[in-house]
Amino acid sequence: MMAPPLKLGIAGLGTVGAELVRLLRANRDQLGGRCGRLIHIAGVCARDRGRGRGVDLSGYAWFDDPVTLATERKVDVFVELIGGEEGAARASVEAALGAGTHVVTANKALLATHGAALAAMAEQSGVALNYEAAVAAAIPVVKVLREGLAGNRMTRVSGILNGTCNYILTVMEREQREFDDVLAEAQALGYAEADPEFDIGGHDTAHKLAILTSLAFATRPALGDVYIEGITKVTLHDIRAVDQLGYRIKLLGVAQDTGNGIEQRVHPTLVSKSSPIADVGGAFNAIVIEADAAGSLMLEGQGAGAAPTVSAVISDIVDIACGGKRAVFGTQASDLATYQRARMRAHEGGYYIGLKAHDRPGAVAGIAKAMADQSISLESIIQRADPDEAGDVAPDGESRSMPVALVTHETNEAAIRTALETIRADGHIAEPPHMIRIEQI
């Protein structure tokens, strides 16, 4: 005998909400067979009732106000697809949790900003707060960290978490084109937003990283403590230079337990071309998790789009239908630690430095000395540019500049910053250096 159906209230009927309704209907019996109970839609809610959505909503109770839907007594699970960390999304999720209604959301901003408080509310009410779709869409990384690796201590989580950035970097390399050019094309094709700053500035990645950090290290989400550099300064010259050295540039979000606090950083990153994450191209996302028992685990898949997002949302709904109780961030909310930031100046790793040195006696020697004075040893140095990019003549005609690419052995960020400041102050370089961190994955 089947258990009574699980009744959903769905707030937000954009492309994701409409696809969710469509798939719940198309796969009704299959989903019923998963847990021995059917999944029903008890009500839906959006701002504009009249808008065409390509899916028949006439059979469902309509709500104008998501808070009303969230607290409607016959709703077992409130599905929040409104978006944004404040406003209707926050109000309705809080109302649902307060009313003892399970919540499924795709809202990364809400979780990254208010996750700890929402987790406490959910546990207080004894309900689920599931958010698989908030990070990397179809890739079940929340489930893998929260459940699949429950027996592990995580040491590092690194991810390509923004498809727009990965698409741009992939096309820059594959087609040997400059950033602005590829961005403009991506915008024209709809792969990048008209206002692309949230993606290319690294902020989208930072939101997702803040959630992954909490899951991996049992800390309260600390979005404000994420170090963020976007991809806007990555040049084709950098991509060519690192290619010669065996690397590729990816925008990574990295959360790492340093033993002296946890680093959360988002920045363009050199990864060895022999590492699996280097081969993740186009709009795909990937996450590499390093853990004591499991070793290294990589998940790669569709990180955006309506259907991949709905795949995650339905998984969250089915988890509730099947019962069981998981702590929101994998650990009871009251046991989550306050995030202890590892300072970026203490970051240890290798670095790529792209410089335009003045082509005159002593410039390279001065650069090398500034590095040596900080005890930075070099893995490689390329002083000659590739033929397409011969040294530039300065506007005043006085001196030519010559590209120099350096890769350091492991050092720390304070030493690098000091060395680069010295190089700049000594007048050896014609423009600000490009410094890109290397990650051994």
Place this chain on the structure above:
Amino acid sequence: MMAPPLKLGIAGLGTVGAELVRLLRANRDQLGGRCGRLIHIAGVCARDRGRGRGVDLSGYAWFDDPVTLATERKVDVFVELIGGEEGAARASVEAALGAGTHVVTANKALLATHGAALAAMAEQSGVALNYEAAVAAAIPVVKVLREGLAGNRMTRVSGILNGTCNYILTVMEREQREFDDVLAEAQALGYAEADPEFDIGGHDTAHKLAILTSLAFATRPALGDVYIEGITKVTLHDIRAVDQLGYRIKLLGVAQDTGNGIEQRVHPTLVSKSSPIADVGGAFNAIVIEADAAGSLMLEGQGAGAAPTVSAVISDIVDIACGGKRAVFGTQASDLATYQRARMRAHEGGYYIGLKAHDRPGAVAGIAKAMADQSISLESIIQRADPDEAGDVAPDGESRSMPVALVTHETNEAAIRTALETIRADGHIAEPPHMIRIEQI
């Protein structure tokens, strides 16, 4: 307030069992925080009580008989790490399920052989039967298929599921060595068993594939219907020839819904060097899942070893500690369909054919005609061997043979077999052809 502890009975104290005891003890508090209850060991069982295992077992009740442990009233979860599809493993798992005790097992043979009956028993008793460690150790592929992709219809699951085979193929390519040579070294180093047939013959992969097929397609496990070819006939010559054509050889297990039954096949496979699975080297495992909503998802990680296996076992235990009820194969046992085999003769795909043609007029023309007569069109043909492998002089000195490598466009297995039989019967080739299927992943 914490719920009462979850009490385990652990049967089988080899390297996995000992590592499980060690990790449960080391991570006691972290695991307690996952679900708000501690995990205790109520009893352990193995054949030889006196054997040193590097872990202190003196605090746990000892059982000589796993069936007694499995039915011990104070045991909530019976953890079966004995192995084998019959004998003590089967008897004790059946006893536990019959007694209403949850079961966690790492036993692929048991699940692949008796999975449907055990699933029915588990559901009858209302208990869990979890087996994440049975497939690909640390890679949570059972959870991903059973839960993470619950909203999807799967179309194909392909995996590198045996680390020994992948290690051998990787070393053959990387070090340009022959199969026997690499196998002998792998045995000497302990990477391959003294009797390697279960691995290199493809049987280990077939067991895991049978389980994945059930999870992906909601069918009862049908190990006996898996088509199996091992890697023993893969030669360095094949590896070199396909390398020139842009491919790499992997032992894959593939389960695919053809619309006319489900293929389950294990065989050496050509995968494009540009596909992510081609880069999975050494002893790593990887699974690519293709699904309607999620798109393509790849999971890569440690597929063997004590700690990676224990990572999966603990995940299964924590799932039970947190409650909830999942169907054993993702769908209620009574709803699992009988497996409908797609015949291998109907398999559609591209093929690589490696031949040693007699070096005389008409041989290559005859080969090409035999293919054309079966409406097989060729994507590429290489008639000249690489310099290291000039044509052989036949022992009788009569004729030389010349390597020919063909890659076909999509065709079907019946056509290929007919063409190869014709080529052989016409006397165009000096030794049996090497036929390797191509998978577009």
